[in-house]
Amino acid sequence: MDARVQKIMDDINRSTKKVRVLPVADAVKEEVRKRFSLDPESVCGTVIENTGGIIIEDWIRLYGSGEVNIIARNERCPLEELVVGEDILGGLYVYLENGNIGYFAPDCLELEDMEIRYPQFLYWCLHGDTDTFYLDYRWEDWQQEVAKLGYDEGVAFYPFLWAEAERFESRVRKGVPMDEIIGLEFEYLEQMQ
Numbered sequence: 001m002d003a004r005v006q007k008i009m010d011d012i013n014r015s016t017k018k019v020r021v022l023p024v025a026d027a028v029k030e031e032v033r034k035r036f037s038l039d040p041e042s043v044c045g046t047v048i049e050n051t052g053g054i055i056i057e058d059w060i061r062l063y064g065s066g067e068v069n070i071i072a073r074n075e076r077c078p079l080e081e082l083v084v085g086e087d088i089l090g091g092l093y094v095y096l097e098n099g100n101i102g103y104f105a106p107d108c109l110e111l112e113d114m115e116i117r118y119p120q121f122l123y124w125c126l127h128g129d130t131d132t133f134y135l136d137y138r139w140e141d142w143q144q145e146v147a148k149l150g151y152d153e154g155v156a157f158y159p160f161l162w163a164e165a166e167r168f169e170s171r172v173r174k175g176v177p178m179d180e181i182i183g184l185e186f187e188y189l190e191q192m193q
Helices: 001-016 026-035 042-050 070-075 118-127 142-146 178-192
Strands: 020-022 052-055 060-062 082-087 091-095 101-105 111-112 153-158 171-179
Touching: 001 020, 001 042, 001 118, 020 091, 026 042, 042 118, 052 118, 060 118, 070 091, 153 178, 171 178
Parallel strands: none
Antiparallel strands: 020 052, 052 060, 060 082, 082 091, 091 101, 101 111, 153 171
16 A cells, blocks of 8 residues: 555544545546546545545545545536535535635535645544534434435535524424535525625
């Protein structure tokens, strides 16, 4: 195993979080190499080329060359930047022009610079305080509910997260295809312009 891949795998194994590394699909990996000019020496390039995706706590999905396919996931997002991950709420992690990772937040539908690079982002996903980051959007027993989702599903809320609600608990939630969640977000944004 390549030293860069081994270092990332060691970092994953040290995580106290529930982490799943999906297998690479060779056909997807070849297509990724054709479509994207990823630096295979970079942490981002290493993750994308050498995993089929990484699932953290069934909540965050980092894209790769397999079931959580970076090509297919980017085709559903009308963003110019490369999307490198998502969460089950419809939040998107985006590789910004300045080299930082941005977060397209499903509660305000804005792209916010997280002011960290991909290696720090990966470390945060594996070892950081993601609980606090998502504190306002987690419900009692969320772990059991999200563990049942497929990797192409998310949790949709009504009223939508970007709409006002009396309180978070008053929103109805349901597992639906991620395409539907992301499609609604960008459809709403388009209507607002």
